[in-house]
Amino acid sequence: MERDTTDIEYREKVTDTFLKTVSAFSNGTGGKSIFGITDRRETVGLSNPEKSALQIENKINDSIQPQPQYRISIDTEHHTVTLKVEEGPYKPYY
Template identity: 45%
Template structure:
């Protein structure tokens, strides 16, 4: 897998810290966060993708103002 860099971040699980990355990418203009992958680039998987997507969407919408553009 590709190494993490200024426009790519891996997150093993959903934690509040991903919001800092979303904000940084919104200010920078681009970036990707890939969940289910650890910092070494090893795929660890996601148990409930639908629930994760809902939690990501709610976290971004509830905590970042003005709203950051994103896609899942």
């Protein structure tokens, strides 16, 4: 079973610890975090993916400098949120 790698991470819920991963992806070669999926790749979903996506966006915008390049998408069928972070052109990201 596939686990977290250097460019993909699975998170069961949204907590502030994902911000370290966003910085690492921005400082590295990019990557993605999928929220609503366990480390064992079991889809558990998020109770409100739209609210979670907004939380993710606000936390990134309020916490990381310079502003990283990212995209957020919502899978309404599985109630998951995917955060794709691009390699940043203005390293380092904190």
